[in-house]
Amino acid sequence: MDQKLSLTINGKAIEASPGQTILEVARENGIHIPTLCYYKGTTNVGACRVCVVEVENARSLVASCCMPISHGMVVMTNTERVLTARKLVVELLWSSGDHNCLQCEKNGNCELQDLVYELGIEKPGFEIAPLEYSIEDTNSMIQRDLNKCILCGRCVRVCNEIQVHEVLDFSMRGSRAKVGPAFDESYIDSNCVFCGSCVDACPVGALTFKQARFKGRPWEIEKVHTTCPYCGVGCQMDLNVADGKVIKVTTDREYGRPNQGMLCSKGRFGMDFIDSPDRLKTPLIRKNGELQEASWEETYDYVAKKLASIRKKSGPDSIAGLSSARVTNEENYLFQKFMRAVIGTNNVDHCARL
Amino acid sequence: MTNSIEEIEFSDAILAIGTNTTENHPVIGSCVKRAIRQHGAKLIVIDPRKIGLVDYADIWLRPKPGTNVAILSGLMNVIIEEGLYAKEYVAERTEGFEAMKEALAKYTPEFVSEITGVAAEDIRTAARLYAEAKSASILYAMGVTQHSHGTDNVKSCANLAMLCGNVGIEGGGVNPLRGQNNVQGACDMGALPNVLPAYQQVANDEARAKFERAWSASLPAKPGLTIIEIMDAAHRGDIKGLYIMGENPMISDPDLTHVEAALKNLDLLIVQDIFLTETGGLADVVLPSACFAEKDGTFTNTERRVQRVRKAVDAPGGAKADWQIISELSTKMGYAMSYASAEAIMDEINAVTPSYAGITYGRIEKEGLQWPCPNAEHPGTKYLHRDKFSRGLGLFTAIEYRPPEEVPDEEYPFFLTTGRVLYHFHTATMTRRSEGLVERCPESLAEVNPKDAEKLGIKDGDFVTVTSRRGSLKVKASVIETPPEGTIFMNFHFGEAAVNLLTNPALDPVGKIPEYKVCAVKVEAA
Ligand code: SF4
Ligand code: SF4
Numbered sequence: 016m017d018q019k020l021s022l023t024i025n026g027k028a029i030e031a032s033p034g035q036t037i038l039e040v041a042r043e044n045g046i047h048i049p050t051l052c053y054y055k056g057t058t059n060v061g062a063c064r065v066c067v068v069e070v071e072n073a074r075s076l077v078a079s080c081c082m083p084i085s086h087g088m089v090v091m092t093n094t095e096r097v098l099t100a101r102k103l104v105v106e107l108l109w110s111s112g113d114h115n116c117l118q119c120e121k122n123g124n125c126e127l128q129d130l131v132y133e134l135g136i137e138k139p140g141f142e143i144a145p146l147e148y149s150i151e152d153t154n155s156m157i158q159r160d161l162n163k164c165i166l167c168g169r170c171v172r173v174c175n176e177i178q179v180h181e182v183l184d185f186s187m188r189g190s191r192a193k194v195g196p197a198f199d200e201s202y203i204d205s206n207c208v209f210c211g212s213c214v215d216a217c218p219v220g221a222l223t224f225k226q227a228r229f230k231g232r233p234w235e236i237e238k239v240h241t242t243c244p245y246c247g248v249g250c251q252m253d254l255n256v257a258d259g260k261v262i263k264v265t266t267d268r269e270y271g272r273p274n275q276g277m278l279c280s281k282g283r284f285g286m287d288f289i290d291s292p293d294r295l296k297t298p299l300i301r302k303n304g305e306l307q308e309a310s311w312e313e314t315y316d317y318v319a320k321k322l323a324s325i326r327k328k329s330g331p332d333s334i335a336g337l338s339s340a341r342v343t344n345e346e347n348y349l350f351q352k353f354m355r356a357v358i359g360t361n362n363v364d365h366c367a368r369l
Numbered sequence: 370m371t372n373s374i375e376e377i378e379f380s381d382a383i384l385a386i387g388t389n390t391t392e393n394h395p396v397i398g399s400c401v402k403r404a405i406r407q408h409g410a411k412l413i414v415i416d417p418r419k420i421g422l423v424d425y426a427d428i429w430l431r432p433k434p435g436t437n438v439a440i441l442s443g444l445m446n447v448i449i450e451e452g453l454y455a456k457e458y459v460a461e462r463t464e465g466f467e468a469m470k471e472a473l474a475k476y477t478p479e480f481v482s483e484i485t486g487v488a489a490e491d492i493r494t495a496a497r498l499y500a501e502a503k504s505a506s507i508l509y510a511m512g513v514t515q516h517s518h519g520t521d522n523v524k525s526c527a528n529l530a531m532l533c534g535n536v537g538i539e540g541g542g543v544n545p546l547r548g549q550n551n552v553q554g555a556c557d558m559g560a561l562p563n564v565l566p567a568y569q570q571v572a573n574d575e576a577r578a579k580f581e582r583a584w585s586a587s588l589p590a591k592p593g594l595t596i597i598e599i600m601d602a603a604h605r606g607d608i609k610g611l612y613i614m615g616e617n618p619m620i621s622d623p624d625l626t627h628v629e630a631a632l633k634n635l636d637l638l639i640v641q642d643i644f645l646t647e648t649g650g651l652a653d654v655v656l657p658s659a660c661f662a663e664k665d666g667t668f669t670n671t672e673r674r675v676q677r678v679r680k681a682v683d684a685p686g687g688a689k690a691d692w693q694i695i696s697e698l699s700t701k702m703g704y705a706m707s708y709a710s711a712e713a714i715m716d717e718i719n720a721v722t723p724s725y726a727g728i729t730y731g732r733i734e735k736e737g738l739q740w741p742c743p744n745a746e747h748p749g750t751k752y753l754h755r756d757k758f759s760r761g762l763g764l765f766t767a768i769e770y771r772p773p774e775e776v777p778d779e780e781y782p783f784f785l786t787t788g789r790v791l792y793h794f795h796t797a798t799m800t801r802r803s804e805g806l807v808e809r810c811p812e813s814l815a816e817v818n819p820k821d822a823e824k825l826g827i828k829d830g831d832f833v834t835v836t837s838r839r840g841s842l843k844v845k846a847s848v849i850e851t852p853p854e855g856t857i858f859m860n861f862h863f864g865e866a867a868v869n870l871l872t873n874p875a876l877d878p879v880g881k882i883p884e885y886k887v888c889a890v891k892v893e894a895a
């Protein structure tokens with residue numbers, strides 16, 4: 016075991032492991048430090064400086080997300096000096112873009128909005144910058160409004176370091192800096208594979224799920240933790256339900272294995288089928304060559320009689336069943352039980368081989 | 370998978386064979402890329418197509434389609450010849466080494482090079498990369514199994530892994546990536562003709578007796594028919610009634626003309642699904658089911674992790690969960706099934722399925738558990754064969770290379786190989802109803818190498834006619850470097866260009882998997 020270092024944060028004595036940052040230690044100990052550019056599992060870049068804290072004997076404020084702890088360190092997270100610096104940062108970010116929350120999808124779930132509120136900023140001390148970009152509306156999946164981008168770089172890091180799709184990057188520098196696919200391409204024209212992780216990562220309303228727009232505000236959404244129905248990875252995801260409908264899919268990195276908050280385009284954007292008008296809604300029985308609607312009762316009667324008569328005439332092995340790699344374990348279990356115990360045959364398979 | 374997804378990121382070397390991981394298991398693809406970019410792992414890709422992972426590979430071997438056994442034998446030949454194998458491990462934990470060694474003797478890199486078209490030196494380099502890694506993980510998917518010699522392919526992968534002591538260690542393993550969300554679970558639950566839940570043989574009297582007691586029913590001892598055999602039997606008239614739950618063999622099975630005739634020949638076809646599929650269109654009875662978002666249950670992923678599925682919205686109209694339909698139908702037929710919930714079914718599964726015995730809803734509320742999980746205290750199993758193999762000693766199998774059943778000839782000069790694309794899934798009944806995915810991938814494309822395109826006189830976007838001994842179809846060509854010269858690639862997502870009109874139903878003799886990955890076709894400008 017490595018030896019522990021002791022330090023104090025806001026006067027509280029704390030033991031922690033060498034190599035941890037002030038931010039990590041504070042969070043482990045339930046001490047709140049706000050962040051914006053920090054994104055767990057990616058490089059700490061120290062870009063936004065919202066997480067600054069005061070460290071005794073340090074000349075300037077330090078970014079807690081980047082600063083490793085040392086023995087005997089004395090850290091204060093909420094001094095006047097810290098709060099003034101934080102406010103300044105947030106006011107600059109606010110005034111740098113179009114942070115009008117009225118029609119923003121992120122209203123109520125925006126980290127910049129949260130900070131303005133936390134710090135009690137009535138209005139920014141700077142003039143609001145004019146709109147610079149038109150909203151990217153090239154596809155039905157991801158909408159991009161760079162007027163709201165605070166250049167935290169989380170989207171860039173998640174795309175490169177977590178998903179390793181290597182699509183997003185910064186272009187230009189200084190006040191003209193911007194994030195996006197190479198050569199300033201739109202998402203749809205780029206190599207983007209629409210995993211949607213950059214949208215999950217964006218703290219503000221710059222990147223949002225287009226289809227969910229105006230379908231439900233954060234406090235109207237119920238998130239249901241479930242497993243992706245497509246490939247065998249079995250990604251954990253949240254179906255976001257508003258008004259009885261799945262409006263988008265998000266992830267929660269706290270769910271951990273197996274996907275650590277990642278998804279692919281199918282899990283992310285492949286859910287329209289749930290609410291498709293083509294869904295079957297009633298049983299159908301073929302009568303006079305046509306499939307016609309029938310009640311469950313009539314259908315069960317029909318099927319039960321037919322199966323029984325085939326079994327009687329030609330034996331149980333003249334009946335077969337195909338179960339499914341798409342349905343649940345419980346259903347596969349019951350299906351094979353039905354074929355074996357009720358019909359009396361082992362003619363049961365599914366498309367594992369296909 | 371013998372090992373877990375989270376281990377891939379920390380393997381020292383990864384050998385990906387017959388898996389287009391970044392498209393078919395994208396999240397695992399990201400784990401592989403992280404292993405390389407962030408942890409310095411070595412990557413060996415073995416695939417006839419220039420798949421996405423090739424850009425990340427230290428070495429890419431591009432064998433002719435259908436020659437996996439030869440290439441894997443070549444790797445093992447080098448490893449044994451150069452003494453790079455795990456001698457202690459082989460001596461202590463395995464058997465059958467000498468016989469395998471003998472069989473491998475003739476697969477020198479030069480000989481393998483003749484069969485596969487891969488340079489002998491590349492075979493040597495790849496063999497050394499794999500053998501010298503402290504932990505090396507083999508990833509494979511349908512590119513290994515969907516062959517008439519698929520079982521030999523799988524065994525060759527296992528041979529290679531054991532040879533280098535990579536089975537039963539963290540970061541190693543032989544790791545099939547399952548294509549569909551719950552293939553693993555369907556197999557575990559006994560949706561197979563020869564086994565009951567947890568692979569207990571139907572032919573085993575003791576196993577059957579146990580289930581007869583649990584189910585209060587007498588059970589048949591004779592193993593049943595596989596899916597392809599069922600279709601053949603229906604074609605002959607021996608199978609008269611078929612109950613299909615959630616499958617669409619009218620697109621997914623090989624040789625569709627034959628499948629259609631078989632299904633039409635039935636006295637009773639019951640199809641239970643969320644949409645009226647191509648197969649449903651032929652049914653006598655269609656039962657509407659709830660989709661995954663409308664019911665509770667569990668899926669078991671490719672690393673054996675049993676995870677919760679939770680109801681988020683109501684099913685449309687009168688649609689019901691599959692488990693409810695089966696229970697009600699069974700009750701109607703005189704065998705009462707009265708489960709109050711999906712969880713009640715899991716309770717019964719716990720009781721009769723030793724590997725699932727400790728996997729209860731209560732325990733997997735937050736995070737799934739990996740089987741084997743034999744009791745309520747067991748933490749689940751991250752990787753298999755830790756201290757010894759399930760059978761005791763790991764068994765090497767001596768394997769001879771056999772060519773695919775059908776290879777190009779004068780009349781059908783191209784290889785056709787099939788697979789999936791990133792934006793669609795299987796028969797695409799779900800993905801094609803999703804606006805965004807269709808925007809990204811609206812239609813079926815046949816990939817043709819530029820050199821072949823030139824010879825055929827076609828350009829990107831032109832239509833071509835692709836014909837095999839079994840059928841013919843028209844499809845738009847995508848002229849692209851991905852397939853090698855002489856091979857075209859098609860996906861099987863689109864009913865209007867159903868590639869399984871063309872594929873060869875030749876089966877692997879053991880696994881009974883059709884040879885989707887290789888058949889011979891001719892291609893003409895349409
Ligand atoms: S959707 Fe995924 S691939 Fe596309 S830019 Fe965002 S993170 Fe990168
Ligand atoms: S788009 Fe969002 S995540 Fe990306 S840099 Fe801008 S604010 Fe940050």
Ligand code: SF4
Pocket residue numbers: 243244245246247248249250274277278279280281282283394395396397
């Ligand atoms: S999100 Fe993609 S990678 Fe994850 S389980 Fe679904 S289909 Fe597989």
Ligand code: FES
Pocket residue numbers: 049050051052053060061062063064065066067078079080081
């Ligand atoms: S969160 Fe620390 S600098 Fe941005």
